[in-house]
Amino acid sequence: MTPERWRRIREVFDEASGRAGADRVLFLDSACAADPLLRSEVESLLASSEAAASFLERPAGHEGGDRGRVGSYEIVREIGHGGMGTVYLAVRPDEFRKQVALKIVRRGMDTELVLRHFRNERQILAALEHPYIARFLDGGSTDDGLPFFVMEHVEGDPIDLYVVARKLTPDGCLALFQRVCSAVQYAHQNLVVHRDLKPGNILVTADGLPKLLDFGIAKLLQPEGSGETLPLTATALRLLTPEYASPEQIRGEKITTASDVYSLGVLLYELLTGQRPYRLASRGSGEIVDAIADAVLTQEPARPSTRRPGIHTDLDNIVAMAMRKEPARRYASVAQLSEDIGRHLEGLPVQARKDTFVYRAGKFVRRHRGGVAASVLVALSLLGGIAATAWEARVARAERARAERRFNDVRKLANAYLFEFHDAVMYLPGSTPVRQLLVKRALEYLNSLAQEAGNEPALQRELAAAYQKVANVQGHIASANMGDTQGARRSYGNALALREALVQANPGNREDESALAHILGQVSQLLDSLGDHPGSLLAARRSVALRERLVGSEAGNAELQRGLALSLHYLASALGSSGEHRAALESYRREKEVFAALTATDPASARFRWGLACAAQGMGAELQALCEPGAALEALNEAFTVLERLAVEKPDHASIRRGLGESHQLIGECRRDLGERDAAIVEERKALEIREAWSARDPEDADGRVLLAETRSRLGRLLVESGHQKDGVVLLRQAETSLTKESAADAANIFPRRLLGETRSALRMISER
Amino acid sequence: MDDRSGDTPPSVVTQLLVDWSRGDPGSLHKLMPLVYDELHRLADRSMRRERGSHTLQPTAVVNEAFLRLVDQRVEWKSRAQFFAVAAQAMRRILVDHARGHDAAKRGGRATRVLLDESLGATQPRDVDFIALDDALDRLGALDETQARVVELRFFGGLTIEETAAAMELSPATVKRDWSSAKAWLFRELSGAPR
Numbered sequence: 001m002t003p004e005r006w007r008r009i010r011e012v013f014d015e016a017s018g019r020a021g022a023d024r025v026l027f028l029d030s031a032c033a034a035d036p037l038l039r040s041e042v043e044s045l046l047a048s049s050e051a052a053a054s055f056l057e058r059p060a061g062h063e064g065g066d067r068g069r070v071g072s073y074e075i076v077r078e079i080g081h082g083g084m085g086t087v088y089l090a091v092r093p094d095e096f097r098k099q100v101a102l103k104i105v106r107r108g109m110d111t112e113l114v115l116r117h118f119r120n121e122r123q124i125l126a127a128l129e130h131p132y133i134a135r136f137l138d139g140g141s142t143d144d145g146l147p148f149f150v151m152e153h154v155e156g157d158p159i160d161l162y163v164v165a166r167k168l169t170p171d172g173c174l175a176l177f178q179r180v181c182s183a184v185q186y187a188h189q190n191l192v193v194h195r196d197l198k199p200g201n202i203l204v205t206a207d208g209l210p211k212l213l214d215f216g217i218a219k220l221l222q223p224e225g226s227g228e229t230l231p232l233t234a235t236a237l238r239l240l241t242p243e244y245a246s247p248e249q250i251r252g253e254k255i256t257t258a259s260d261v262y263s264l265g266v267l268l269y270e271l272l273t274g275q276r277p278y279r280l281a282s283r284g285s286g287e288i289v290d291a292i293a294d295a296v297l298t299q300e301p302a303r304p305s306t307r308r309p310g311i312h313t314d315l316d317n318i319v320a321m322a323m324r325k326e327p328a329r330r331y332a333s334v335a336q337l338s339e340d341i342g343r344h345l346e347g348l349p350v351q352a353r354k355d356t357f358v359y360r361a362g363k364f365v366r367r368h369r370g371g372v373a374a375s376v377l378v379a380l381s382l383l384g385g386i387a388a389t390a391w392e393a394r395v396a397r398a399e400r401a402r403a404e405r406r407f408n409d410v411r412k413l414a415n416a417y418l419f420e421f422h423d424a425v426m427y428l429p430g431s432t433p434v435r436q437l438l439v440k441r442a443l444e445y446l447n448s449l450a451q452e453a454g455n456e457p458a459l460q461r462e463l464a465a466a467y468q469k470v471a472n473v474q475g476h477i478a479s480a481n482m483g484d485t486q487g488a489r490r491s492y493g494n495a496l497a498l499r500e501a502l503v504q505a506n507p508g509n510r511e512d513e514s515a516l517a518h519i520l521g522q523v524s525q526l527l528d529s530l531g532d533h534p535g536s537l538l539a540a541r542r543s544v545a546l547r548e549r550l551v552g553s554e555a556g557n558a559e560l561q562r563g564l565a566l567s568l569h570y571l572a573s574a575l576g577s578s579g580e581h582r583a584a585l586e587s588y589r590r591e592k593e594v595f596a597a598l599t600a601t602d603p604a605s606a607r608f609r610w611g612l613a614c615a616a617q618g619m620g621a622e623l624q625a626l627c628e629p630g631a632a633l634e635a636l637n638e639a640f641t642v643l644e645r646l647a648v649e650k651p652d653h654a655s656i657r658r659g660l661g662e663s664h665q666l667i668g669e670c671r672r673d674l675g676e677r678d679a680a681i682v683e684e685r686k687a688l689e690i691r692e693a694w695s696a697r698d699p700e701d702a703d704g705r706v707l708l709a710e711t712r713s714r715l716g717r718l719l720v721e722s723g724h725q726k727d728g729v730v731l732l733r734q735a736e737t738s739l740t741k742e743s744a745a746d747a748a749n750i751f752p753r754r755l756l757g758e759t760r761s762a763l764r765m766i767s768e769r
Numbered sequence: 770m771d772d773r774s775g776d777t778p779p780s781v782v783t784q785l786l787v788d789w790s791r792g793d794p795g796s797l798h799k800l801m802p803l804v805y806d807e808l809h810r811l812a813d814r815s816m817r818r819e820r821g822s823h824t825l826q827p828t829a830v831v832n833e834a835f836l837r838l839v840d841q842r843v844e845w846k847s848r849a850q851f852f853a854v855a856a857q858a859m860r861r862i863l864v865d866h867a868r869g870h871d872a873a874k875r876g877g878r879a880t881r882v883l884l885d886e887s888l889g890a891t892q893p894r895d896v897d898f899i900a901l902d903d904a905l906d907r908l909g910a911l912d913e914t915q916a917r918v919v920e921l922r923f924f925g926g927l928t929i930e931e932t933a934a935a936m937e938l939s940p941a942t943v944k945r946d947w948s949s950a951k952a953w954l955f956r957e958l959s960g961a962p963r
Binding site: 001002003006007010013014017044045046048049052055056582626627 | 919945952955
């Protein structure tokens, strides 16, 4: 077949597809009169086309078929799917058999990013209760862990079709539009921007009530400057039709409630005139999208009254004001837009006038929420912890009198426990239970003192330090701990609350600020292990910001610089967990620069070299995640050299031993990625040796046990891949047993669970072979 | 607060997309391998790491690559072009993978399939990627545009409207191209008589 021939076949096929029955036959008769081969070709394609109705309609990799049952809901059929989820019509099989819409993350789409978006939407919807917003009914997860939520099922027509079908008058359109406004305004009051307002997302029921749908790319308004901790714009996940997108959306700039005002303006334009605002001179097949985007940015649309007779010039002005290119010159809120329409309907003068806008930018300034709000968010993440902790005020009155007399003695003792005894044993292998005991005892003393001492800052500082130490022993992720992540959450919460209060009460006190930055970093790591990545990023960013300011206030202070480097490490680690490996790598790189500079000034300092090794190791891990094993190996080897040297100087230092184990493990993974499986096995065996020895010396260290299981699992898989199936399976089974125990004991911690999943699926694949 | 995201320089990929939209055809040749590598890596990683799940959603991978590689401030046109390139790369990855599996099966080395490298878990049962790939090549010889439409729709997971945007066609044209292409491919793959 030649391209020319195919073009001819297509022409006839296209035309015939649009016809049916006798009409089609007649058309084929005439079109193929002189060419019977053409006719048989087209007929064969038409038959094939009918059979191929669903062929290729689901993109590669999409699940076929319905899911049958989700939670307690019966799936009826699919009613739509978007970038991350599928929406089904479902019923709850009780006596009411009410129809609902059920949205579920698509299998295989459950990446961290998509889950975050999905949880975001679920959270947003659950918080919104408005007659014109599709109601959130229920949420849950499937048996295999995919989250879903259930919404009111709305039967209705897209608003543009509704208006045409019902032949609504302009005033009728306006009344309906005002209802839409009230729903959007309500969302804004709840700090939610919809970002995707268009007719397809606004259905009108048979009763004439609008329902707002699809908050899939909606966004919670963030406090100024808190960074992009909530999902990256899901807008980016899709190519949107730009016709309803505001200029700032097209330019990819910050999106605020003003963007929704703009989209509502476009919607109003269309409802009133039956046409989209931008008319393009040539509607040739090419460059439509470009032209629209260009028009949105540069053109002033024709006034609605010129498009359809009978439209009042007030409405021209109202639409124009909603659709201004500069967000600050639009209506300051959806409510103002709606009120202006109300004024028009009542025959009062409207606010929108051509060229008489004195809406200054000031009116549009978002309420400024700075660091305080960010700290509230972090505190909220920990709220469960704070509320659950009751001060153990069991000091009887008589005892208290006595304690008062001995106040200073007790305080001294507590501090000795905390800072002298504890720190002396802190890095010794096997010291975890002792540390816990010491810290617990000190905490008891301090708590009882706190009852009497009121708000004395010095005592509060000691208390905060005590909580922090308790938390570290309970579940600090990067050191030996008791595997009590929930307990750690409570203790960190207490420490953070005290530190925040101290910084507020003593502004400008650098020690307090430093301590706050420190605790924020640790909180970041804890939230990370709880799987709360946005919270983790938020805390880390605040920590970095505090420390950057501190360093700026006194250049050349090595301690402050080291603090900044540590915060950068927390940030890098939070970024890495959120899947932002490039940004994580950059943060580790900055950390390493600081430590390299510090080491240059004081080459003997083990602390600075340790920092250098940690930063290099982090870079290696990120490079490995970015599939650059060569570069990763270089960084890891650099870390290893430093660590080896440190291990000689301090043979019993817990962190250094951990670091060495990690080093071998990561180098092993890189070797494996490079295809050097034998070398990989050698490294993993070394990691195994270190971690086994460690666990034997400090069996109470839950984190050490998880790390050991991690290495067993990795080495096990490597061995299986290299044909040593029996040895590999033994290791995998050991890992499975221990991880099952660890994830049950510390259910809040996501790491053992994730490792367990990996290990089990490896075992499953072996048994299936 | 620490928010540098607003002024990072555009990535290499973004720059190439911009160059391309300004009419530099050479940028496509540089772009393709970058996108291909990233997709391959993500596909591999999503199998290897993500929560122990051994499934792969090509469209999810394409989206993730977009978020990673491209400055999110690029114009519409460049976004569209990225998806076009990514869909092409995804096709190659899936087909290469399917070919690899086939070869392994035929060569009797099935027992040595590596634990973590199997991408095949999500192949729809009813589509043979290799046969589809061959048929798509044949379709491309008849009508290049139609083959690209299929690529974007099936391997890139784009909707009709998104495909139209990416190819600078009207949605109606894409719909027509898609419809006859599907009919033709279905006939080729099902071996239906002409």
